[in-house]
Amino acid sequence: MAGRSAIEKAVDKANEKAIEGAGKLRLEGRVPFGGGGDVDVLAMDNGLRVLLLVDRSAPVVAYSTWFRVGSRHEKTGKTGLAHLFEHLMFNETEHLKAGEFDRKLEEAGAESNAATWVDWTYYYEAVPKDRIGLVIDLEADRMAHLVLRDAQVASEKEVVANERRYRVDDDVEGIASEMLYRTAFVKHNYGWPTIGWMADILGFVPGDCEAFYETYYAPNNATIVVVGDVREADVLARIRKAYGALARAEIPEEDTFPEPPQAEERLVVLKKPTATEKLVIGWHGPALGDPDHAPLTVLSEILFGGRASRAYRAMVIDEELATDLRGWASTFRDPGLFEVYATARPGKTKDELLAALDREIDRLHAEVPAAGELERAKARLELGGLQALDTASGKAEQIGFYDTVTADPAGALRRLEAYRRVTAGDVRRVARRFLVKSARTIVHVVPEAPAGAAT
């Protein structure tokens, strides 16, 4: 057909054969992705979305599956289910014995893992390019044909319980962060930890997992991202064959309450076996898709980005109040938190840390940052943004993440553009909009009595 692009021809070719029960692929659009080419946006009749970026810089392919389900979709008493289920997805299917999924991928030389967060769960592989067919078949198989057995559920509950001990119960920053979110969010489901409360983890039964799978693991709740050295017609034909006959599910409408505005500061004190005081603070912040998220990120760089940043210089270097000081704006679909984490030097207190931090924030309320500060923050963010795109896996992650959270596969590049547009006035404006005392929650970690001497 005259005038059809390479991708259109590839879609035609992928749709050539009749496959029983399988709908067709259609090209919905192309999204420029900088010098790296275009992301092709495709969809199937069963609702599956496919994002494809050809990248021949290395003979590998990154393949990820993003499910639009995370801990926000859970219910009280069943927290941690999305994450536990992520673990279970590596087990048996109707076509594979337990352990075979990982073994087949390893034998192919693949890297493989998964992650669960508040808004999504994603599974990823990176594989030598000649093994992409295996990955497609394995992923489609576990999306539709997972088998859940009591023994595996019991074992993975133990693994997750140990993961919780590792990341939270025995980790000062982990437990403080959990307390922060629990206290800051009284209504929204962001208030409970993605890993789940221990009692909930230990209380899951296989029926919980089966119901979750049937509800959320369906093609119309998923986006596949493919980045790498592929032949478009080949990979699209494989995807159509593997996923085309999978049935849609009735995905429940979301049942989340927006977090009501916080009217006054909240303070929690935790006693932990740690050498010095810690301060973890969260102000209610914007959703990732909010136009003010980029200026707030620039503000974060001005305050905490590198040794020349304002708050770092004042609190770590000049006044020597803190050993460690970090800040960031959460990147969630709904409004999250602007977080600060500070470790006090020996003998320094939370009040001293907070007073110093408040001085810097008050300055941002009162004055616009200098041109040089803005320039430096933007340069750092530009480097960081580019570094995330260094590998096929990095590109795939950025494409999948931004598509899932903001519905924009090229969101990573739009962020870089947004940073460039931020003005000094924007920084002051978002400081006044978000960094107000009444909208913050503070977790103060206090050292317990000193450890006993060695016997």
Place this chain on the structure above:
Amino acid sequence: MIARDLGGGAKLFLEPSHVLPIVSVVVALRTGSAHDPAGKEGLSRATARMLRRGCAGMNAVAVEEAIDRLGAELALEVAASSTAVAGQVLARNADAFVDLVAKLIRSPTFADDEAARLLRETRAELLEALDNDRVLADRFFRRRLFAGHGYGRAARGTAASLAAIDREAMRAHHAAHYVRANAVVAMSGDIDPERAERLARVLVEALGDGDAPGEVLGDPPALAGRHLVFVDKPERTQTQILVGSLGTSAHDDDHVALSVANAIFGGTFTSRLTREVRGKRGWSYGASSRLGVDRKRHSFVMWTFPAATDAAPCLALEIGLLEKLVEGGVSDREVRFIERYLTRSWAFEVDTAQKRVHHALDVELLGLPPDYYSRYVDHVSAVSTDAANAALRARLDPKNLVVTVVGTASTTLEAVRAAIPNLASEEIVAYDLEAKES
């Protein structure tokens, strides 16, 4: 890969790539924390970190602002056998960044107030590191396994050793180690060879003229018997367990064969150790084994982190698995499987220019065989089952082990002790030992 001799003993490795507009630059030295004088552990690291605390014409703040303005980042990393001044920068600013790094290397001021500030910061960081149980386990494991050897010394220093370091010691260390004869430059990214060589010469000319310091690392002492180091920390619901011994040297004829055997045992998610500890029993979120590679023989170590209540049975299981591995060996099927994994996954060790150039850097810094990485796939493919099993019997002996456990002694020590048959010695240390000793 482009390799150039820059004169005076310095070398350049370069891997151009125009995938992203970023340039990576490393000025590496062939010496590291193993060269810290006794009683001044942490000196190499402190000296390296002082490079960004002021140079001729620029105070510390001006240095940091210059780095940020260029859209760059700079890291100063010290390992036992090497030191690296490593940065990445937006390609359009590469020349200015290299000029800045050269200035930092050539003329650090070692100002009194900055040196004192750095040492206070480092002592505070030692305290903060006490929150990280994994770091604690690693530190005390190496301290025992490599007792009396450079690999066992605290690269960050201890509270006592930091007190013995001053600006004169840092200045002297800089003069002795930051010399052309001791340096290797590696560059990768969006830069053409001619420009890279010109910039590399700028960096090399910033270094001093002296002779490279001599090798100070001998072979680590042999280990005899089983030794427990219990790192006592309150309120641990979970333990960190490291079990290991001396492992391999990259120059051993059986090095690759042992690496293959190790991968079978604990190098992948479906390996024996992970299957038994995590898959079957759910005892630990992670379970793995690793062979360290450095200039001299390094370690073999297994890592798990079970709940405190499972620490003893997990430890007993690991020791049993190791005994079975050495006695029974690995099978043909296992060897064929892992060789497919190692050779095919090699694609991810070479998929960026930076990774490729770092291979060349490692060969140079650690004295690895010249074809260590370039013929990795061939070497692995050539390993037979007999060779893997012979390497296990020759290099690993489960009768000689260091077991390090971070946990709460009052609730866990007794069971852990009982889980180690034929224990030759036991040491119980407070987790804050090195952060507070005077």
